[in-house]
Amino acid sequence: DAGVIQSPRHEVTEMGQEVTLRCKPISGHNSLFWYRQTMMRGLELLIYFNNNVPIDDSGMPEDRFSAKMPNASFSTLKIQPSEPRDSAVYFCASSITNTGELFFGEGSRLTVL
Amino acid sequence: TQLLEQSPQFLSIQEGENLTVYCNSSSVFSSLQWYRQEPGEGPVLLVTVVTGGEVKKLKRLTFQFGDARKDSSLHITAAQPGDTGLYLCAGEEAAGNKLTFGGGTRVLVKP
Numbered sequence: 001d002a003g004v005i006q007s008p009r010h011e012v013t014e015m016g017q018e019v020t021l022r023c024k025p026i027s028g029h030n031s032l033f034w035y036r037q038t039m040m041r042g043l044e045l046l047i048y049f050n051n052n053v054p055i056d057d058s059g060m061p062e063d064r065f066s067a068k069m070p071n072a073s074f075s076t077l078k079i080q081p082s083e084p085r086d087s088a089v090y091f092c093a094s095s096i097t098n099t100g101e102l103f104f105g106e107g108s109r110l111t112v113l
Numbered sequence: 114t115q116l117l118e119q120s121p122q123f124l125s126i127q128e129g130e131n132l133t134v135y136c137n138s139s140s141v142f143s144s145l146q147w148y149r150q151e152p153g154e155g156p157v158l159l160v161t162v163v164t165g166g167e168v169k170k171l172k173r174l175t176f177q178f179g180d181a182r183k184d185s186s187l188h189i190t191a192a193q194p195g196d197t198g199l200y201l202c203a204g205e206e207a208a209g210n211k212l213t214f215g216g217g218t219r220v221l222v223k224p
Contacts, residue, residue, distance in 0.1 A: 044214075101161070104154075104156050
């Protein structure tokens with residue numbers, strides 16, 4: 001069975017450019033999470049969805065970040081405009097419930113120059 | 114200040130030695146999960162503990178949940194290079210709430 005699928009795996013962009021990260025959760029999972037991981041701050045929850053509805057976006061750094069889940073099999077995290085401090089590994093995870101086992105994708109490593 | 118504090122932040126040991134990683138908080142958790150993350154991959158669940166005082170064993174790994182459900186530990190016996198990775202604890206503060214991750218402990222087991 002396919003796990004959580006994220007794309008792209010790596011992205012290098014210049015400051016000011018728009019970045020879109022994509023995620024396909026595991027089929028049948030009702031909750032989807034976006035995390036950001038850096039050496040300094042560890043793994044931070046940005047936003048999570050239950051049944052495609054955003055439940056908690058308190059971790060989203062600022063208005064430059066937005067996330068959507070138009071259907072149960074797809075979500076995007078967008079950064080516009082991107083800044084060097086956004087450089088990190090962004091993980092998508094899904095679970096059957098919002099507190100059950102999290103299944104993580106392999107992450108999208110973003111570098112903003 | 115993180116809700117869940119993990120210690121130590123980094124641990125380097127020789128193959129065959131034992132190690133213990135700690136996860137502490139002032140908050141009570143209804144459940145706590147331990148994950149291991151290897152380079153270039155996402156974290157993978159090792160165990161979930163839900164009862165105060167609970168001890169779970171997974172081969173050479175022993176997990177303990179504190180009686181007051183505020184802390185947890187992970188003990189590895191006779192560590193092997195394959196145990197190398199980032200160990201993360203994640204707590205559920207109240208039933209039905211989201212998980213919060215600790216800062217992680219990076220473990221390096223040298224052959």
